[in-house]
Amino acid sequence: MFTISNGIILKGQDLVPSRENIVVDEGKIIEIKKDAREGKIIDVGGAIVCPSFIDGHVHIGDSIIKDEGYSLTLSEMVKPPEGVKHKALANASDDELIEAMKQSMWDMVNSGTTHFIDYREGGIKGIKLLNEASRDIPIRPIILGRDDSFYGDDPDLSKVKSAIRKILKVADGIAPSGFGEITSDVAKMITEECSRQGKISSIHVAESESNQIESLNNDKVTEIGKGVETNFDQLVHLTNPKSNDLELVTNSNQNVVVCPRANATLNVGVVPLNKMLDLGIKPLLGTDNVMLNSPNMFRELEFTLKIMSVYYKSYINPKDLVKMATTNICGFKINNIVKKSVILEDNFAEFNVLKSFSKNPYINICNRVETKNILYTINKIFSI
The missing domain is CATH 3.20.20.140 (Metal-dependent hydrolases)
Structure with a gap:
């Protein structure tokens, strides 16, 4: 079990930005809340958490x-x-x-x-x-x-x-x-x-x-x-x-x-x-x-x-x-x-944690992020 802490999460099918924590256990998202903290805490310092x-x-x-x-x-x-x-x-x-x-x-x-x-x-x-x-x-x-x-x-x-x-x-x-x-x-x-x-x-x-x-x-x-x-x-x-x-x-x-x-x-x-x-x-x-x-x-x-x-x-x-x-x-x-998951509770954990360079998370992903700026890629089987 681990928690991605202090990230800007692009939640749901419409990718709504929200500053919350994500708790992952055995490949599934079990909680998304601002104060959620279980297992190993990974503070990503305001990075963007986006579906893979x-x-x-x-x-x-x-x-x-x-x-x-x-x-x-x-x-x-x-x-x-x-x-x-x-x-x-x-x-x-x-x-x-x-x-x-x-x-x-x-x-x-x-x-x-x-x-x-x-x-x-x-x-x-x-x-x-x-x-x-x-x-x-x-x-x-x-x-x-x-x-x-x-x-x-x-x-x-x-x-x-x-x-x-x-x-x-x-x-x-x-x-x-x-x-x-x-x-x-x-x-x-x-x-x-x-x-x-x-x-x-x-x-x-x-x-x-x-x-x-x-x-x-x-x-x-x-x-x-x-x-x-x-x-x-x-x-x-x-x-x-x-x-x-x-x-x-x-x-x-x-x-x-x-x-x-x-x-x-x-x-x-x-x-x-x-x-x-x-x-x-x-x-x-x-x-x-x-x-x-x-x-x-x-x-x-x-x-x-x-x-x-x-x-x-x-x-x-x-x-x-x-x-x-x-x-x-x-x-x-x-x-x-x-079976591609969105970032929601009870879904499979399939997301990237990306370095943030600008205030708009979407233009940041399209225009700024490169492979070297991926902090973590998480999916239901592997953590890279």
Whole structure:
């Protein structure tokens, strides 16, 4: 048992600041009060106590090719099966993949991340490799698998059905790459079976303008429209929405993840995050491909804070940004799998204690704090 004393706690799903103490016993928060003091007392001297980070979208497998292919197009980099990433994954040994993923997960842990949602390539084997790599690391991967049988213009649907069921026995859900690689039949099979089993279905949509144009030319509907129609739980990117795309997402109440740094690295645009927030969409923030960016949420928060203001000529609320990296997960339909806690009594202890540099705790986190300024990261299993 220990007490985090004299901290500014960002409590609840809305991250309300409160100067109180937190008592933790066997991985759970048992009391939050100004005068609470039990066990070992850790006086943090006015530091900020914030829920630990969830990285909403990662491709951790491509940790093996950091910064390779810089300046290539989106398709050249990541489109299966000929993208730079997919060729590298195919040629890497299991040991190389495991070691690279371990290094990336420790980078996450050391920068305050305790959960991440991974788009896992390599079928069943790829899922097993990530499980092996994450063993004994204080982080929880939420694994969304995929299989090569999903792809092509005329897939064998019996093989697709079998692959879906096998993946869902060992993974938290399924995430094909995008609508340019799968048919509508495959998409529906994935979402229906995931829904039946209470698992996550996720897909990239509208990452590039060209993807949107191709979808409209071929099917008279945008990729975002397809994502809504086929009922994927989680839509990733939405960087280039058309007409009423965002209103469709708002009305469908689907989960959204945005990845501004990856969009910038691939030169595909700036996500209209200001409009999303105005419409009531509450996205998660993701760092995306490790080959493109470090999986560091502080860097993602700072970049997003600044690119939105300069591009859209409108400041974004830093509190909304911090929620995108922490408590927005609580509103997701997939929260039964992620189980990400807010800072409240009787919840799991999952929080960072961060050095305070300025009076506004939210701008402090987005604009000032670096990895070296994490005083403690606490979760229900480990204390770092």
